[in-house]
Amino acid sequence: MSSSNNKIPVAVLAATGTVGQRFVSLLADHPWFEVVAVTASERSAGQRYADAVSWVVPGEIPTSVADLVVRPTDSDPGDASLVFSALPGDVAREVEPALAAGGYAVCSNASALRMEPDVPLLVPEINPDHIHLIKAQREKRGWSGSIITAPNCAVTGFIFPMKALHAAFGIEKVHVVTMQAISGAGYPGVPSFDILDNVIPFIGGEEDKLESEPRKLLGTMVDGGIEPADMVVSPQVHRVPVMDGHVAALSIKLARKVSIDDVNRALEQFAAPEGVADLPGTPERPLILRKESNRPQPRRDRDAGNGMSISVGRVQPCTVFDVKLVSLVHNTLRGAAGGAIQNAEWLVASGYLGEKPFER
Amino acid sequence: MSSSNNKIPVAVLAATGTVGQRFVSLLADHPWFEVVAVTASERSAGQRYADAVSWVVPGEIPTSVADLVVRPTDSDPGDASLVFSALPGDVAREVEPALAAGGYAVCSNASALRMEPDVPLLVPEINPDHIHLIKAQREKRGWSGSIITAPNCAVTGFIFPMKALHAAFGIEKVHVVTMQAISGAGYPGVPSFDILDNVIPFIGGEEDKLESEPRKLLGTMVDGGIEPADMVVSPQVHRVPVMDGHVAALSIKLARKVSIDDVNRALEQFAAPEGVADLPGTPERPLILRKESNRPQPRRDRDAGNGMSISVGRVQPCTVFDVKLVSLVHNTLRGAAGGAIQNAEWLVASGYLGEKPFER
């Protein structure tokens, strides 16, 4: 099937899971992309997508995708030029490189390859230049396609205020405590038996990601590679009975003493870099600074900017470091499928779409 | 009415509120105390307690209290020798000193007088010697009675691991992020409209208490006064949709480098001081160190030790300070009425019951 409307044909890998469903849902009306293929595990392969999926995200299954026949995970994603991956880590580690080698541009939400030195870990407003790691990646691996990755959902939130302050003043240390929504665990995910009327001070593997990913995201391109930012992030993560929206409370040690007014100004002035601001997925205000005493809140702020804006508030001096603040991200929109789609937009805008036959 | 069973006759002030109800409930079978008087605002005064109260705490209204006639807040608490105060701050500031002047021993849960230099801010396992501030208090104020106070409910939790580590190694700095239960706001308290599927990063006045109270609690008696501990606590507080149980995530800078084994050992060896261990309200294990990867949790751990034990877990090295851990307190038992009752036990055991006529 070739795309009839000059949109870029895309595939969604692991399309029946919750992140996969979010991809399908968000791509339904995308101005640049059109879903032409979906994959899932053997169990679902061969079925109509609408029959194979247990649809759990808001809204109905897009009619344009409902009738697609699900392909097995390890098959060729057909006429797609670009693939969105919601694969589990271990599968991603095998399938994604194979696709990149086959000429596909892979925009992944999986954690497997995020920390590979030649794989961009990308948030377009934060480190748009890291897209150019693709050059080194292709050269080193001999790929005609490419892989770019989106960060952990919690990191995707608090990296915004970190970026604003790091760019302005330098960050040396961060203690970050997260309160994460249950949707972050996918489906079936967290048993209600565990989380109703409760807080769980643990999410498997999460704290490692919160330690390492910010340093790469805020790192510098040097000689075609990333030099990690020279800072230390120490996280403590919690699951809370909230549907969507990860809250992070940060205490930050800056490289130099500044006033709270300076901090507020740096946050307020945060803006998407040129080019990035024009992407369909970039919200008008990527970072929204709230001045009320009791914001941000997941239920009230997660949908800001169609779920793509990061809300920051409770900015105040910290007596053990320099500044404290609270940030909030919609973990399944900006923090997962929405972020990976915006990454794909940036990849396309940067001219890195692979060699798969495609005329726009 | 005089107590027929040689128990100490006590009164509960503001007995119709949630903390007042907890006092009434916990005192129902207390081995030392018997409730002989209850007070409330003008609106309830003159009614039977069972008619005046809108009972919202677990269990039924104790029959021994149900028929007591509610007295107005500013009246004399009758034959009581000791009064438990659940008064709101502004009222406490007036009523409690008047009662102390009248010879009553006032064990308060109110915040009004906690930071007064001559008023003990007391947790028996933490700073039992602070009870002797009563001497200075009586001398300075000319009271025959006394006032002792229990700390903020969140502080009451994390002060246990802080005490264990401060005693062993010295604490210099703490960044603490709390996730607090809705019962901490009393009744009606937090609207469900605000907290269902949500986190609120703000509790009025709370952060000030978390900054100041730990320093007094861990302070030293010098010349009959308290010299605050030389440390800095920087808090960020949150309300979460949990019924009971305040969680606190702490990152701690110690005065000297120690291993995590040392930290665990210090926490495990925490024990109630002599004398304190024998109080009816002191749990067998005041601090329970949990080794599972996902504990403590409010719903699963808040009732440990009849709601009087503090559960601590997730002890791990911290890359920005020295050690991270998570602690949990049952905020309406240990953190409110239960703590104030244990304080009263310690006051009695220490010989400070006032001059009110009473034969045990």
Place this chain on the structure above:
Amino acid sequence: MSSSNNKIPVAVLAATGTVGQRFVSLLADHPWFEVVAVTASERSAGQRYADAVSWVVPGEIPTSVADLVVRPTDSDPGDASLVFSALPGDVAREVEPALAAGGYAVCSNASALRMEPDVPLLVPEINPDHIHLIKAQREKRGWSGSIITAPNCAVTGFIFPMKALHAAFGIEKVHVVTMQAISGAGYPGVPSFDILDNVIPFIGGEEDKLESEPRKLLGTMVDGGIEPADMVVSPQVHRVPVMDGHVAALSIKLARKVSIDDVNRALEQFAAPEGVADLPGTPERPLILRKESNRPQPRRDRDAGNGMSISVGRVQPCTVFDVKLVSLVHNTLRGAAGGAIQNAEWLVASGYLGEKPFER
């Protein structure tokens, strides 16, 4: 102030409460109406709306309303021709008739006058002809304006399947058990202390409304008045820890025996009457019949049709009556502000806008 864009100028009474906020929010982009005045209690009068309101509904305060100066409840609503009332019952009973007498068309969400014989209790898809009660109303009361009312939020949901089945087969008896969202209680409304991890089998005054309102809604215009439908509705209502969306489980005795296929067909064929279907507020599918075994669900179905569609499911034979089913309504959209706005649209479309000077 006259409306610059040929929209009908409207006022919102009690505009700072939750229903009032919903009115303001929904009217922000309404194709026919423009908010030119807002009223609230004395306490708020004279302030900017944005300063007076504690905004708790989704989204931000519409900029077109933020700067309006709040008028006192009993004042003249200025240049408005039409007023939306979110007044509490007792106030509505006085203010609304005074406004109708003054020539205003009052579209009320209050319960005060719903059961008055000459006041339309209206849902445009259900009983559009009842709008003509306005004739009798004006004649009897000598009003140049009018009052129309929207039903109770729970009734607004299950009246849809009742209408479909009553029209097709006749309904004799209904036992209905509701599970109602906390937003139905307004703000602050239900304390989280009462509803977290709980169900409350009581809502003050609610069961009376569920008994009486359906009979009026399904009643027949006879001689310019409403003859109530000859049926009996017996309700049991519950509050559940859900944010938005009232669920109702119904067992229905029909006037004649029919198959479940007949029932499903009657539900599927439900459609908005001519004229009503064209209103801006009428959803494409007013009644959505769901065939899945586990729908409708509040969180997944409440937003269907922009919160204006009623979802029905779990249709099955009943061994004590004839048919059982479950219906769901978004209680603050279709069941409150959204319904009252659609009523206003129908009033305008029916030519009953009052005599207030206004050129469209």
Place this chain on the structure above:
Amino acid sequence: MSSSNNKIPVAVLAATGTVGQRFVSLLADHPWFEVVAVTASERSAGQRYADAVSWVVPGEIPTSVADLVVRPTDSDPGDASLVFSALPGDVAREVEPALAAGGYAVCSNASALRMEPDVPLLVPEINPDHIHLIKAQREKRGWSGSIITAPNCAVTGFIFPMKALHAAFGIEKVHVVTMQAISGAGYPGVPSFDILDNVIPFIGGEEDKLESEPRKLLGTMVDGGIEPADMVVSPQVHRVPVMDGHVAALSIKLARKVSIDDVNRALEQFAAPEGVADLPGTPERPLILRKESNRPQPRRDRDAGNGMSISVGRVQPCTVFDVKLVSLVHNTLRGAAGGAIQNAEWLVASGYLGEKPFER
């Protein structure tokens, strides 16, 4: 191992699941029974119980059971005379008869055999004489042991008011709508992704049980068999975000007209039959009639009578039938493990313990 304390040695089958854990927890201090064996699936067999179980019920693992070695499900339960079964339905259907044939008294919480004509479906306060079905069971099947079953957890609640009214006035029809807690689904059970801020109008297989089991429970022993009660029960079931406690709203058609006072009297006079009242598991008040307008409520009433009392309230006339009321049961105590243990007590008290060697 023989029991050293003259308690009856018992085994718990499927001891690592949530119901199995409740059995282990409740039996820890049981005056008559002592757990000497635990079984689980192959995966856990051979491990220490404390190592095999993921403990999720309140309190800690009883030390007396922690060190037992888990046996495989199909093995002999050792020195036990009596076994408690928390087996899943399909396994129960095979394993329980084999054990009964082997001389064990099996007290089951499984649904598999509940409706077998010769298997008692028992609630001691409701139908104590049904225990004598064991005679027919042994005769027909040639067993030296026996099987008795406890009803569905929701049925166990509303059968109490049904029994009271059926005994007094006769019941002809019941429409019952349930709001069931998530603990009823076991572990991991209901995903939080499905139930947070939601109601699910479906529980697989549940409505069939609510239709059939009440008729057997209220049936009459005739010629050694059960003649089901001549009544019709039509259920609609829902899952709600509540931890423990199933609520049922009933509308009941009685065989004769009676006043609400009569109904209240019948409910108030409900008492455990002679013999049953003396069992350790029988609460002082098996049915608690609440007169407040807003009770029973799961969180406030589920623990009444140690979780073994049924709370009933909201008794009012019904315009479509005769009487409406709301009942509440603690689904994992009275409605599961607690009920099965009380059943075992009644079996022992009735002299039906099997032939397994045991001296009390």
